[in-house]
Amino acid sequence: MVQDPVDNYSTRAAQAIANRDATIPQDWMLPKSAFPLPNNVTSLLSLKLSPEEMAIVELPAYELRDKIAAGKLTAVDVTTAYLKAAAVAQQTVNCVVELIPEEALERARWLDEQLKTTGRPVGPLHGVPVSLKDHINLKGHDSPCGILSFVGNMVAKDDAHLVSILRDAGAVFHVTLTSGGSSGGEGATMGMKASALGVGTDIGGSVRSPAAANGVFAFKPSSRRLPYEGCNMPVGPAGWEGVLCTQGPFARSARDLEEYMRVILNSKPWEKDPRDDGVVEPVTPIRRALEDAVEKLSAGRGDTTFELVEYTLPSPEEAWKIITSLYWPDAGDMVRSNLAAANEPVMELTDWILTEGGQKPTLDEALERIVTRDQWRSMLAKHWHDAGLDVVLAPVGPTPAPKHGTAKYWNYTSYWNLADYPAVVFPTGRFVDPTLDVHQPERQPRNEKEAFVWSNYDADTFAGAPIGLQLIGYQSHDEETLAALRAVLAALDA
Numbered sequence: 001m002v003q004d005p006v007d008n009y010s011t012r013a014a015q016a017i018a019n020r021d022a023t024i025p026q027d028w029m030l031p032k033s034a035f036p037l038p039n040n041v042t043s044l045l046s047l048k049l050s051p052e053e054m055a056i057v058e059l060p061a062y063e064l065r066d067k068i069a070a071g072k073l074t075a076v077d078v079t080t081a082y083l084k085a086a087a088v089a090q091q092t093v094n095c096v097v098e099l100i101p102e103e104a105l106e107r108a109r110w111l112d113e114q115l116k117t118t119g120r121p122v123g124p125l126h127g128v129p130v131s132l133k134d135h136i137n138l139k140g141h142d143s144p145c146g147i148l149s150f151v152g153n154m155v156a157k158d159d160a161h162l163v164s165i166l167r168d169a170g171a172v173f174h175v176t177l178t179s180g181g182s183s184g185g186e187g188a189t190m191g192m193k194a195s196a197l198g199v200g201t202d203i204g205g206s207v208r209s210p211a212a213a214n215g216v217f218a219f220k221p222s223s224r225r226l227p228y229e230g231c232n233m234p235v236g237p238a239g240w241e242g243v244l245c246t247q248g249p250f251a252r253s254a255r256d257l258e259e260y261m262r263v264i265l266n267s268k269p270w271e272k273d274p275r276d277d278g279v280v281e282p283v284t285p286i287r288r289a290l291e292d293a294v295e296k297l298s299a300g301r302g303d304t305t306f307e308l309v310e311y312t313l314p315s316p317e318e319a320w321k322i323i324t325s326l327y328w329p330d331a332g333d334m335v336r337s338n339l340a341a342a343n344e345p346v347m348e349l350t351d352w353i354l355t356e357g358g359q360k361p362t363l364d365e366a367l368e369r370i371v372t373r374d375q376w377r378s379m380l381a382k383h384w385h386d387a388g389l390d391v392v393l394a395p396v397g398p399t400p401a402p403k404h405g406t407a408k409y410w411n412y413t414s415y416w417n418l419a420d421y422p423a424v425v426f427p428t429g430r431f432v433d434p435t436l437d438v439h440q441p442e443r444q445p446r447n448e449k450e451a452f453v454w455s456n457y458d459a460d461t462f463a464g465a466p467i468g469l470q471l472i473g474y475q476s477h478d479e480e481t482l483a484a485l486r487a488v489l490a491a492l493d494a
Contacts, residue, residue, distance in 0.1 A: 009148065009343040016144075016151045020090075023099040028087035039464065041092035042192060048088055053081035057193040060253040061128050061260075064196055065170075068127040069115070075108035075127030079172050082129040082195060086175045089192035095185040097134040097176045098141060104129070104174035111170060124263050126170035131195035133183050134176045136160050136247070137230040141176060145232050149341030160230025162199065162247055165267045171197070182206040183250075187214040190250045191466075197260060198250035201231060204323065205396070205413025207248040211425040212468025213401030219257045219424045220248045220416070222476045227269040242326025242369060243417055254426065254485050261482065277316045280409050280450045282398040283457045285437040289430040289467040290395060293492060297393075302491035311392055313415065314383045315376065320411050322376055323418040324356040325369050331360035348405055373418065380419050384474060391484045392472040396425055398453045400432055400465035406456045409449055416472050422481045423472040426489065430467045434459040 034044050046054060056064070056078055067073040083101050090096035111127050121127075132138055135145040137156035144150035159167060167173075175195065183200025187210025190198050200207045202220040211218030223244035233245055249260040276282065282290070297306045313319075328335070332354030339346055346354075361369065397412050416423045437459045445451035471488060473481030 009345065012148055012151070012342050013344075016148065020096065020098060023101070024087045024090060024096075025101060028084050030088065030091050034091075037092055041088075044092060045085055045088050045193065048084050049081060053077075053084060056081040057085050059196075061125070061196040061251060061256040062253070065121070065124065065126055065128050068111075069121045071115075073127075075111040075115075075172065076105060078127055078196075079104050079108040079129055079174060083174050085192060085194035086131070086189065089189055089194040093188045093192060095188040095192075095194075097144070097185070099175050100141070100173065104172050107172050111172070121170055123169035124259070125166060125197075128171055129174045129196045130166055130171040131175045131186060131189050131198045132163065132173060133186055133198075133200045135201070135232040136163060136176075136199060137232070138163055138173055138176060143176075143232050146182070147335075147338045147342075148344045149338055151342075154232060156230070158230070161227035161269060162264065163230065165227070165264055165269060166199075168267070169263045184210045184213075186250045187211050187216065187218075190214060190216040190252060193252075195250075196252075197256060199247060200250060201233075201245050201247050202413075202417065203243055203245040203327070204410045204417050207250065208396050208413050208423060208425045208468075208470055209407075209410075211250055212396035212427075212470070213466070215427040215466030215468065217251045217254055217257055217424070217426050218248060219261070219478075219482065220413075220422060221246055221261070221478050222422050223420050224270075225422075225476070225478055226264055242329060242366075242373065243323055244420070254424075254482070254489055257424065257485075258482050261478065277313045277411055277415070279316050279320075279411060279447065280398045280453050281441075282395045282412075283437075283454065284439045284459070285400060285430070285432045285462070285465075285467055286395045286398065288437065289428045290393070290469060292430065293393060293428065293469060293488075296492050297488065300491075302487065302493075304487040304491060306487075306491065309387065309389075311387055311389060314380060316411055316415060319376065319415045319418050322369070322373055323414050324353070325358060325361075326373060326418075328354055328357050329361065329366055331355075331357065333360065349407065352408060377419060381475070390473070391481060393488070394470055394472060396468050396470050399457050400462050400467055403456055403461070406452075409453055413470075419475065421472050421475050422478045423470050424481055424485050425468050425470045426485060428467050428469055428492075432459060432462040432465045432467065434463045437462070 028048055030047060064078055068075055086096060086099055114122050135143050137143050137160040139156050139159045141156060143154045143156055183206045186198035186200040189195045191214030207218045207220050223246045226247045249257055251257050298308055335354060395412050398409055439457055445454055471481060471485055
């Protein structure tokens with residue numbers, strides 16, 4: 001029997017790609033001379049952006065807002081610059097699901113007219129371009145969640161709650177992004193200076209890991225601090241709360257993270273809706289960045305005095321066992337079914353994480369997993385308080401941005417999702433140096449996971465990759481965690 005071409009994975013994937021590519025204006029396409037791509041593709045931005053536009057995309061979001069409000073920039077100029085940058089980003093790193101230039105520029109023109117007419121901005125994000133992970137609903141646009149069978153079938157009738165808050169604050173939505181990483185589209189777009197603020201989601205490191213890999217800032221709030229209504233997450237039965245996913249911002253400055261959180265929390269959305277974890281030791285460049293930060297903080301630089309203590313994570317392997325048992329209460333059946341609907345192959349990493357949690361539990365077993373989670377959280381809370389901690393400084397992962405198909409150790413980030421503690425990523429300003437960062441361990445790997453991570457690192461392959469670290473705060477101490485970041489950055493920059 002000949003397979004219906006409509007149901008053919010390759011055909012449908014090619015059509016989805018063609019539809020995406022059609023949203024990029026021809027004038028913004030890179031010349032043939034840009035290929036093959038250089039290692040640092042940010043250098044290609046200047047092929048399509050004017051010097052004035054290049055200056056715009058270098059500014060943090062709060063400066064863009066202030067300059068637009070003061071009449072030094074227009075929302076149209078800012079939006080145009082970021083649209084062009086997003087077009088270049090897509091052609092170089094494949095991060096865009098849909099570019100929406102007409103809608104974005106129409107919104108920007110309206111914002112400029114409002115400012116001209118009233119003399120004041122419409123809100124605290126007036127004219128600031130914001131990108132969205134593709135499973136966050138944007139009215140009138142598809143939210144396929146990276147699943148081919150959903151393409152064309154997930155057009156949002158309304159904005160997600162968080163999107164409506166950002167829209168009321170004056171944001172301009174110009175692009176939706178791939179969910180690889182799974183907020184990798186956001187991370188890549190921020191790294192390519194193609195968005196002033198980005199919104200991703202995090203259930204195991206999906207905001208923090210891409211931020212660290214791309215040398216930008218990001219924040220995973222405690223669960224339920226930000227509204228989640230209107231975010232499609234087709235990974236398990238509705239109502240499952242084993243590990244709650246949370247939305248979180250990407251930014252290019254610490255202040256932008258605070259401004260973003262202030263905008264969202266001031267809207268009162270609730271009225272509507274360590275160095276080595278004992279399992280996998282980070283490779284040389286991660287340890288170098290962490291040790292450098294510890295040395296500077298210990299030296300008492302800046303206006304804040306830090307008391308540093310070594311902290312050993314309790315039960316990291318148990319944490320991974322618990323969280324993977326909670327990710328897929330149906331053992332991945334829904335994900336596999338959605339992929340099979342378009343004959344979409346199950347990628348190796350997808351198959352790996354779907355099987356990590358074991359067999360589908362009975363109802364009693366599922367409830368027991370929740371009990372185990374809560375007991376583990378109680379243990380960690382006691383351990384944290386007994387250690388007298390305010391925040392923890394830790395790696396984001398055991399390596400810089402991992403090679404394709406090798407991101408199998410999440411516990412530096414997923415551990416804190418299980419705990420439901422806020423965590424903020426920041427760039428250290430350090431990059432992998434092939435001379436300094438050759439990995440020469442003084443011992444044999446302790447386990448298969450460590451052996452796998454170490455075997456996939458070599459300094460030459462990772463040369464120039466940015467290195468990020470994270471600060472973790474106690475549950476619901478989101479504001480205190482961001483305040484601690486300010487103090488840490490001041491000390492590191494002093």
